[in-house]
Amino acid sequence: xxxxxxxxxxxxxxxxxxxxxxxxxxxxxxxxxxxxxxxxxxxxxxxxxxxxxxxxxxxxxxxxxxxxxxxxxxxxxxxxxxxxxxxxxxxxxxxxxxxxxxxxxxxxxxxxxxxxxxxxxxxxxxxxxxxxxxxxxxxxxxxxxxxxxxxxxxxxxxxxxxxxxxxxxxxxxxxxxxxxxxxxxxxxxxxxxxxxxxxxxxxxxxxxxxxxxxxxxxxxxxxxxxxxxxxxxxxxxxxxxxxxxxxxxxxxxxxxxxxxxxxxxxxxxxxxxxxxxxxxxxxxxxxxxxxxxxxxxxxxxxxxxxxxxxxxxxxxxxxxxxxxxxxxxxxxxxxxxxxxxxxxxxxxx
Amino acid sequence: xxxxxxxxxxxxxxxxxxxxxxxxxxxxxxxxxxxxxxxxxxxxxxxxxxxxxxxxxxxxxxxxxxxxxxxxxxxxxxxxxxxxxxxxxxxxxxxxxxxxxxxxxxxxxxxxxxxxxxxxxxxxxxxxxxxxxxxxxxxxxxxxxxxxxxxxxxxxxxxxxxxxxxxxxxxxxxxxxxxxxxxxxxxxxxxxxxxxxxxxxxxxxxxxxxxxxxxxxxxxxxxxxxxxxxxxxxxxxxxxxxxxxxxxxxxxxxxxxxxxxxxxxxxxxxxxxxxxxxxxxxxxxxxxxxxxxxxxxxxxxxxxxxxxxxxxxxxxxxxxxxxxxxxxxxxxxxxxxxxxxxxxxxxxx
DNA sequence: TCATGTATAGAAAGCGCTTGCTGTCACGCT
DNA sequence: AGCGTGACAGCAAGCGCTTTCTATACATGA
Numbered sequence: 001x002x003x004x005x006x007x008x009x010x011x012x013x014x015x016x017x018x019x020x021x022x023x024x025x026x027x028x029x030x031x032x033x034x035x036x037x038x039x040x041x042x043x044x045x046x047x048x049x050x051x052x053x054x055x056x057x058x059x060x061x062x063x064x065x066x067x068x069x070x071x072x073x074x075x076x077x078x079x080x081x082x083x084x085x086x087x088x089x090x091x092x093x094x095x096x097x098x099x100x101x102x103x104x105x106x107x108x109x110x111x112x113x114x115x116x117x118x119x120x121x122x123x124x125x126x127x128x129x130x131x132x133x134x135x136x137x138x139x140x141x142x143x144x145x146x147x148x149x150x151x152x153x154x155x156x157x158x159x160x161x162x163x164x165x166x167x168x169x170x171x172x173x174x175x176x177x178x179x180x181x182x183x184x185x186x187x188x189x190x191x192x193x194x195x196x197x198x199x200x201x202x203x204x205x206x207x208x209x210x211x212x213x214x215x216x217x218x219x220x221x222x223x224x225x226x227x228x229x230x231x232x233x234x235x236x237x238x239x240x241x242x243x244x245x246x247x248x249x250x251x252x253x254x255x256x257x258x259x260x261x262x263x264x265x266x267x268x269x270x271x272x273x274x275x276x277x278x279x280x281x282x283x284x285x286x287x288x289x290x291x292x293x294x295x296x297x298x299x300x301x302x303x304x305x306x307x308x309x310x311x312x313x314x315x316x317x318x319x320x321x322x323x324x325x326x327x328x329x330x331x332x333x334x335x336x337x338x339x340x341x342x343x344x345x346x347x348x349x
Numbered sequence: 350x351x352x353x354x355x356x357x358x359x360x361x362x363x364x365x366x367x368x369x370x371x372x373x374x375x376x377x378x379x380x381x382x383x384x385x386x387x388x389x390x391x392x393x394x395x396x397x398x399x400x401x402x403x404x405x406x407x408x409x410x411x412x413x414x415x416x417x418x419x420x421x422x423x424x425x426x427x428x429x430x431x432x433x434x435x436x437x438x439x440x441x442x443x444x445x446x447x448x449x450x451x452x453x454x455x456x457x458x459x460x461x462x463x464x465x466x467x468x469x470x471x472x473x474x475x476x477x478x479x480x481x482x483x484x485x486x487x488x489x490x491x492x493x494x495x496x497x498x499x500x501x502x503x504x505x506x507x508x509x510x511x512x513x514x515x516x517x518x519x520x521x522x523x524x525x526x527x528x529x530x531x532x533x534x535x536x537x538x539x540x541x542x543x544x545x546x547x548x549x550x551x552x553x554x555x556x557x558x559x560x561x562x563x564x565x566x567x568x569x570x571x572x573x574x575x576x577x578x579x580x581x582x583x584x585x586x587x588x589x590x591x592x593x594x595x596x597x598x599x600x601x602x603x604x605x606x607x608x609x610x611x612x613x614x615x616x617x618x619x620x621x622x623x624x625x626x627x628x629x630x631x632x633x634x635x636x637x638x639x640x641x642x643x644x645x646x647x648x649x650x651x652x653x654x655x656x657x658x659x660x661x662x663x664x665x666x667x668x669x670x671x672x673x674x675x676x677x678x679x680x681x682x683x684x685x686x687x688x689x690x691x692x693x694x695x696x697x698x
Numbered sequence: 699t700c701a702t703g704t705a706t707a708g709a710a711a712g713c714g715c716t717t718g719c720t721g722t723c724a725c726g727c728t
Numbered sequence: 729a730g731c732g733t734g735a736c737a738g739c740a741a742g743c744g745c746t747t748t749c750t751a752t753a754c755a756t757g758a
Contacts, residue, residue, distance in 0.1 A: 018687075020737075033736080049469070049471070051470070052404045055745085056717085057715075071422055076425050105429075121411075366709080367708075378706075468748035
């Protein structure tokens, strides 16, 4: 039924070994022979059996990309950049690799299971994106898994994720703390003294780092933080909307709202508008990430731009061994403050 | 070095066959034996060799999802819904399947190559999302490939894509034409008579269908279309911005701009604002898809909601054989007109 | 009691490919 | 003439698993 290597060999009047070598191109084959083989391949419409060759060669051309939420452009942009470098068909890379993205939905178990599945497939490389989960047990499990993968020859790269020392993984980490601090300092510089903060889910490293940056800025300027000023939520618009209403309820005198990311900030804007407040005259708003839509908000969102595409591309190259790993296996990637219309001088109260 | 089935068998004092059967659970194994085996698996930290079992069983647990642009939430939302149904770890499905999304970037070659790669991996199913490319040669090549996949036992589902008759693929098609028509009729109903249209890339079926719907609405109301009123571009914000400026240049008296999708519409809004025009007082704007951010535009975007998540989920279930295919293998999925602030009665000229 | 059935385990034959090793041949050198 | 050498090509041994067929051990009914 299905065409096999042997069929091609028979048709080209050579041994299966020769066909294999022509197809893999890592052994000298006379031009005339090669041509005959390729002709047979074409005529029979032969397609290599992936599992069989992976088994025999003990390697596979699968590369996994783990993302928290594939519907979120934050991950989409990174995944796209990674995939472009990995190769996939038409990528910059030579050999054809199957770059696949796996959606964990932010669930620790799925994260782990996908890693096992990729291990099972003997993936050539794995790129993990997005913040890690701060649960000791889960982190230990992940580290073990990652080390096992690395030991088995799978290259593991963390993109926008905190380093995992001793696991053999290369880390490209976003400087969320620095970005958060810079952003809040910008607002303080404008004169804000009462700033609400809408944080992401508590257990994520990204959440903690951004919040720490925010607090560092406050501390640096001698602003004592009111516990009521911080609300935790999810990384989505809805959460931003609700959290903003809550902040307003707790302290209507806030002059600025800093959001965990741009989606949350958009929700915050909507909530403020619905509460009859103007942006930035009454309340300034700031986001994080600088996703494409942020510039379309009205007013345009002040935020911290993360070089998602660049970082992804670099992670992809490192995963393919086409770029050297950073010294120590860890690199910090900085964000850039983008000051736009949503932040302004606070009203005089 | 690596642990194999045989190692587990030795440790559990059973034959490899038994271990395999315990792991696959499709053959009676005494409870005590099963337990012994599982214990050994656990102790040795055994991970099945995917390629080997795929080879031996002549099936794989890989399911491919092809998308045009993974950074676009339109695809992200569908992919997410599909993947949730396919299973992947923690999905509703039983067995653990590796649902992988492949980013074609809208390139015909990559589309084809990914299909070959998935064929090579003997994928269990493949879901193709997004509009097809209207190039006879490419379409023929795709159809051939799809038929070959289907013949080899891979279930192929088209989600938001025109049917491919005779290929054995199941199609869930979006009614782009109907949605486009309804949308434009809404604008005509408001009193608009001079409507600009920003279309997507010419060669995509989605582009053509939406445009046809638009034109059908115009024709139905006896409005003669000025060729200057249509501009083609890409499906992104930038393109919408530029196209709008072009439309304004060609005919400053337009009272409405209909965009190929929401991202384009956002670009259009930005261009109008930058041109000193108010929305909707001076010019109404409409989009398509109703992506999450559309409601955050100011004013909120009038658009056609496509049930991306629902359609994706259904496609996923069909791909897994957990839902019956629609009669004739083809189903049309309707959009729903969402009237919001960006469309209004035109100014009296 | 013996034939028969039922549940469970093992032996072994591949699945389709890669690759180390072993030819074979034509050359060119001494 | 004799032989080392390089360039190809083929043989055959797996890679780690699944699965068919067979074997064993009881339990059962006549």
